[in-house]
Amino acid sequence: MSLFTKNHVYALINDLAAQLNDEMIMALSICHIDNNLMQISFDNDNNILNVNIDGTDYKIHKQTFLEFISEEDFNSIFNIVETNNQKQNIDNLEDIPDELKPKEISKPVVHEKTMEEIEAEEKERERKKFRAFVTETEQPDEEQLIFMDNDLDENEDNCEEEIPDDLTGDEIDEIIENQKDPEPEIPSFSKYDIDKDMQQLNSNIEDNNDDDETVNGVIPFKEKYPYIEQTSVHASDCVYKLFRASIRHKGSPMIDELFFYIYPLTLKKNDPSTEIVAYCYYRGQNITVSSFDGQNNLVRLKAGEYEFLIRGTFVDGKFDATINTTGNSATTEDQLTIAQTFINNINSGTIDSQNGHIKFKYVGWESDPNKLYEGIIEIFPTDFKTDSFLIVRRIEDYIDYFYTDKIELGDKKIYIQTKDEMQELVCWWDNNVIRYELILAS
Known part of the structure; x- marks a missing residue:
């Protein structure tokens, strides 16, 4: 059996x-x-x-x-x-009768496109979109007008300048390149809609006894996928999926609300189950789990008495994520309701040059000042209207989750032990761009 x-x-x-x-x-x-x-x-x-x-x-x-x-x-x-x-x-x-005998079917020859051909097709699509925008004269029908964004009126003011219709491909590319980035679309709902009493969740630290080879006296960080340094990121280039959800036990009138951010650790073209960081805001607590914790790409997150199974996927360069109940929550048939979602992706052509979040290296130590390690810090936004961030620090086998939030955590400081001194990590929004600085700790 x-x-x-x-x-x-x-x-x-x-x-x-x-x-x-x-x-x-x-x-x-x-x-x-x-x-x-x-x-x-x-x-x-x-x-x-x-x-x-x-x-x-x-x-x-x-x-x-x-x-x-x-x-x-x-x-x-x-x-x-x-x-x-x-x-x-x-x-x-x-x-066997002739009509039932297997017949040979010739397979069509499929031409594999080169990177140059793919880039040329992508560029030609951008040119066609530009030409269509310039030459479009038809008026939208009444049904289309219902779904138009209110921002369309503002865009019309920017289109009054007459543009020649005999532009070359290179001239169109230059115009597209010089166009200013639009204001990033950000979620209309926030974790502050749920609860105002946020507390920091301390993470566990494990001992490390590995003996590794050094490079110039520093033990290098062994990243399991290609490393991309990204010291700033625009809001429109952050990759994540956002959930606002409610849950209750079967038959109970009591409802709990939760707020989730799911971020991919690396951007990919296609992956049915990818490495993720899962952040949850529940009853004033920050809860974070990730594939770094030794979990599979299916991440288990426990918030209070509720248990969730979270997965991230990539299809054609686009990230998506799902949340389901698991463990006792699935056994007792807890009722999870997704109230709101918001997802942000970037052009799949920039996957090889971006992380979708800040990621950088530093040199420091943890248990022995005479044993230097290469560490990695990754910064994820947990709100797009205030300086609210999740920071993941990895050095040796240590994994720490920190939170910075001027509204809920006040002047909570994040300290990083570098090679020669203790430094404070400061993060902030600067005109829709996440920036950071390591400064000498006071």
């Missing part, structure tokens, strides 16, 4: 994580999936399981499942007939 029920495997398919392990399977086993929204078929020739979940197609190789269940269990779960028996039935093609 299989160790996994069909619902467990359905949940595993729904996640489609890039690398599966036992912890992830257990985490997914408590998810609730509507089996009516899932259709499954198996391609015997290629050993591919074809899955359609709520209108989205996925393909998973059989070998992925055989890493943690037997072939007999796999066939039993998906009602698959042994392929060897099927092949034996068609070994003698002479006994």
